[in-house]
Amino acid sequence: MRNEVLSYDVIVIGGGLAGLMTSLGVTGSQKLALFSKVHPLRSHSLAAQGGLNAALGNVPGSADDSWEKHTFDTIKGSDYLADQDAVEIMCRMGPEVVYELEHWGVPFSRTPECKIAQRPFGGADYPRTCYATDRTGHVLLHTLYEQSCRKNVEVFSEWLVTSLVIEDNQVQGIIALHYESGEVRAFSARVVVFATGGYGRVYGNSTNALINTGSGIAVAYRAGVPIKDLEFVQFHPTTLYGTNILITEGARGEGGILVNNKGERFMKRYAEKLMELAPRDIVSRSMTTEILEGFGFENAYLHLDLRHLGREKIMERLPGICDIAIDFAGVDPVKEPIPVQPGQHYSMGGIDTNEKGETKIRGLYAAGECACVSVHGANRLGGNSLLETVVFGKIVSTHLREFLKSQGDTRDASFLDKALEKEKQRIEELLKRKGERRYTEIRDELRRVMFADVGIFRKEEELRRACEVVQRLKRDYRDVSVRHKSRYFNFELINVLELEGMLDLADIISRGALARRESRGSHFRTDYPKRDDPNWLRHTLATFTPNGPEFDYKEVKITRYAPQERKY
Numbered sequence: 042m043r044n045e046v047l048s049y050d051v052i053v054i055g056g057g058l059a060g061l062m063t064s065l066g067v068t069g070s071q072k073l074a075l076f077s078k079v080h081p082l083r084s085h086s087l088a089a090q091g092g093l094n095a096a097l098g099n100v101p102g103s104a105d106d107s108w109e110k111h112t113f114d115t116i117k118g119s120d121y122l123a124d125q126d127a128v129e130i131m132c133r134m135g136p137e138v139v140y141e142l143e144h145w146g147v148p149f150s151r152t153p154e155c156k157i158a159q160r161p162f163g164g165a166d167y168p169r170t171c172y173a174t175d176r177t178g179h180v181l182l183h184t185l186y187e188q189s190c191r192k193n194v195e196v197f198s199e200w201l202v203t204s205l206v207i208e209d210n211q212v213q214g215i216i217a218l219h220y221e222s223g224e225v226r227a228f229s230a231r232v233v234v235f236a237t238g239g240y241g242r243v244y245g246n247s248t249n250a251l252i253n254t255g256s257g258i259a260v261a262y263r264a265g266v267p268i269k270d271l272e273f274v275q276f277h278p279t280t281l282y283g284t285n286i287l288i289t290e291g292a293r294g295e296g297g298i299l300v301n302n303k304g305e306r307f308m309k310r311y312a313e314k315l316m317e318l319a320p321r322d323i324v325s326r327s328m329t330t331e332i333l334e335g336f337g338f339e340n341a342y343l344h345l346d347l348r349h350l351g352r353e354k355i356m357e358r359l360p361g362i363c364d365i366a367i368d369f370a371g372v373d374p375v376k377e378p379i380p381v382q383p384g385q386h387y388s389m390g391g392i393d394t395n396e397k398g399e400t401k402i403r404g405l406y407a408a409g410e411c412a413c414v415s416v417h418g419a420n421r422l423g424g425n426s427l428l429e430t431v432v433f434g435k436i437v438s439t440h441l442r443e444f445l446k447s448q449g450d451t452r453d454a455s456f457l458d459k460a461l462e463k464e465k466q467r468i469e470e471l472l473k474r475k476g477e478r479r480y481t482e483i484r485d486e487l488r489r490v491m492f493a494d495v496g497i498f499r500k501e502e503e504l505r506r507a508c509e510v511v512q513r514l515k516r517d518y519r520d521v522s523v524r525h526k527s528r529y530f531n532f533e534l535i536n537v538l539e540l541e542g543m544l545d546l547a548d549i550i551s552r553g554a555l556a557r558r559e560s561r562g563s564h565f566r567t568d569y570p571k572r573d574d575p576n577w578l579r580h581t582l583a584t585f586t587p588n589g590p591e592f593d594y595k596e597v598k599i600t601r602y603a604p605q606e607r608k609y
C-alpha cells in the first residue's frame with residue numbers, strides 16, 4: 042500500500058471556496074481527491090469578511106442594477122486590464138450562483154422583506170455586495186464543506202503538494218508530502234485543478250493567513266506553466282495598525298469614514314464622488330500620501346471612524362470588526378476611531394487561464410485566487426474575489442467533465458515513478474544540507490524588501506534594488522539547512538520547501554514591476570505616473586527557466602468597453 046500510486050480522474054488542490062466548489066461539480070462516477078495543506082476549514086476563504094457581489098437589486102437604490110453594470114464597474118475598476126469576456130461571464134452568473142449558495146444553506150443577512158441583504162462596496166455604482174454580517178467567508182466555507190461531506194469527497198488533509206508532473210503537454214499527476222508521516226507520494230490524475238489561493242505572504246504587512254505563500258502557483262511555475270500579471274498586488278486601505286488584521290471595506294460600506302490628524306475627511310480631495318468607497322488602489326495611495334505628508338497619526342496610521350453609526354448598527358452589521366479592534370488594538374469602535382493603515386491583501390496575478398479555467402497544459406485547470414483568468418486586471422473590486430471562487434469553481438467543474446468524456450486516458454505511470462524518485466532525492470538532499478543560514482532570516486528579509494520596494498508606490502531605483510536583493514536571497518537559499526531532521530510534522534522542512542517558491546514568485550513580481558513602465562491599477566510607478574495603453578495594455582506572462590523567469594506579453598480581451606480614464 043505504501044508505495045502504490047493512487048489513481049484518480051480528478052485531483053483538486055485546495056480546500057478553500059474555489060477547490061470545494063470545483064469538487065462539488067464533479068459527478069459521482071468520476072474518482073476525485075481533494076488535497077489541502079491544512080484542514081479545508083482553515084483555508085484563507087474562512088477569513089473573508091465583507092461579502093460577495095451579485096446584481097440582485099435587493100435593497101433601496103439598486104432596483105435598476107444589472108449584471109451589465111456590474112461588468113462595467115469591474116472592468117473600470119481593473120483599470121482596463123481585465124479580460125472583458127471573462128468578466129461578463131462572472132457577472133452574468135453572479136445572481137444564479139448566489140441563489141444556489143442560498144439554497145445550499147448559506148445564512149445570508151436579510152433585508153426586512155427577508156431577501157438577501159446587500160451593502161455598498163468600493164468602486165461599485167450600486168449596493169450589490171451580499172453578506173452575512175462581517176463573517177461571509179466563514180459561512181460560505183462551512184456550507185460548502187458540509188456539502189462536500191454530504192458528497193463524500195475524499196480529502197487528503199495536511200498534505201503539501203510539492204510538484205506537478207506534466208509530460209508531453211499532458212497532466213500525469215502530483216507529488217505530495219504528508220505532514221504527519223513525512224511520507225512523499227505520487228498520485229496519478231487525468232485532470233489536476235489548482236485552487237491553492239494567493240501569494241500574500243511573499244509580502245510583509247499582509248492581511249493574509251500565514252499559509253498564503255503562493256506555493257501552488259510556484260509549483261505550477263516550476264512545472265513550466267505560464268504565470269500571468271504577478272506584479273499586480275492589492276494593498277487594502279484599512280488594516281489594523283500594528284497587526285495588519287483586515288478591517289473590512291464593509292465598515293466603510295456601512296458609512297465609516299477616514300480621517301487624518303487634522304480631523305479632515307481627506308478622501309474628498311482624492312475621489313470627490315465615491316470618497317472612502319473609491320477602489321482600493323486609489324484609497325490606499327491616498328492614505329499613504331497623507332501619512333507621507335505628515336497628516337498621519339504617529340506618522341504611521343489614520344483613523345477609521347464608525348462612531349456616528351451608533352452601537353446598534355455596529356453590533357448588528359460589524360460584530361467581528363468590533364471583536365478584532367477590541368482584542369488586538371484595545372479600541373472599542375463604538376467609542377473610539379480605529380487606527381488603520383494600508384497592507385498587502387490580494388494577489389491579482391496567478392496561473393494563466395482562459396475564461397474556462399483551462400491552462401495551456403491538457404488536463405490542467407486553475408480557479409480562485411491562484412488563477413489569473415483575468416477578471417480583476419490591475420485592481421480587484423472588493424466582493425469580486427469570493428464571487429470569482431464560486432463562479433469559476435463551477436465553470437471549471439463543467440469543463441473538466443467534458444474533457445474527461447471527450448479525451449482518452451493517455452497517462453503513462455513511468456513518468457510519475459521517475460518524478461517521485463527525483464522529488465524524494467531533492468527532499469533528502471535538503472535534509473542533509475549543512476549550511477549556516479536559517480530560512481526565517483531569508484523569509485523575513487524578503488517580506489520587508491517586497492513591502493518597502495515593490496509596494497504601493499514603486500520606482501526604478503527601488504525596484505532594481507528589490508530585484509538585486511531577491512537574487513541575493515536566492516543564492517543565500519542554497520545555504521539554508523533544515524536543523525530539525527524528524528520526518529513527523531517537520532514544519533521547518535515544509536517552510537524551507539515553500540520558501541523556494543516564495544523566492545521564485547518574488548523574482549517574477551519584482552522583475553515584472555520593473556519592466557512595466559506605466560501606472561495601472563495597483564501598480565503605481567512614481568517615475569511613470571500615467572497609464573500607457575499603446576505600450577502596456579497587455580498581460581505579463583512569466584515562464585520558468587533555470588536562470589529566472591522569461592517574460593512575454595499577451596493581449597487583453599476587449600469586448601464592449603473601450604478603455605477610458607478612470608474617474609471616481
Ligand SMILES: Cc1cc2nc3c(=O)[nH]c(=O)nc-3n(C[C@H](O)[C@H](O)[C@H](O)COP(=O)(O)OP(=O)(O)OC[C@H]3O[C@@H](n4cnc5c(N)ncnc54)[C@H](O)[C@@H]3O)c2cc1C
Pocket residue numbers: 054055056057058059060076077078079080081083084085086087088089090091092093177178200201202203236237238239248249250252253255256257260287289386387408409410411423424425426427428430
Ligand atoms: C482577511 C481577508 C478578507 C477577505 N474578505 C473578502 C471579502 O469580503 N470578499 C471577497 O470577495 N474577497 C475577500 N477576500 C479574498 C478572498 O477571501 C480570497 O481571495 C478567496 O477566499 C480565495 O479562495 P481560494 O479558494 O482561491 O483560496 P483559499 O481559500 O486561500 O484556499 C487555498 C487552499 O489551497 C490549499 N493549498 C495551497 N497550497 C497548497 C499546496 N501546495 N498543497 C496543498 N494544498 C495547498 C490550502 O490548504 C487551502 O485549502 C478576503 C481575503 C482576506 C485575506
